[in-house]
Amino acid sequence: MLMHFWVDFLIFLQENGDHPGTxxxxxxxWxxxxISVVVPVCIYLWMITGKRKLVMQENSSRILQPLNNNLMY
Structure with a gap:
């Protein structure tokens, strides 16, 4: 949500920022x-390294575990 706010804020700061343009x-x-491309890619790359990757894998396994158990029956 904060990213969306900042992108909108920067667009409206420009002259005619509230009108479609080219x-x-x-x-x-620029x-x-x-902000809308490079920053999220950097955050993604940071999140898939080191201990953060292990935490995300554990969380996804925990979330998907009930689904896997239901599919076995």
Whole structure:
């Protein structure tokens, strides 16, 4: 939700930001592109390394365990 807020905030800061338009390569548009693409990719790469990966695997196994048990019967 915070990411969505910041992207919207940066778009509305631009001149005519509340109207559809085309890419003109302004600083604001590059900033929005970086925030909406590069930042989530960096967070994803950070989350799939080290202990965070093990925690996510354990949590997904715990969540999916009831589904796997129901499929066996």
């Amino acid at each position: 890419w003109n390569g302004s600083t604001g548009e 900033l929005v592109a970086i």
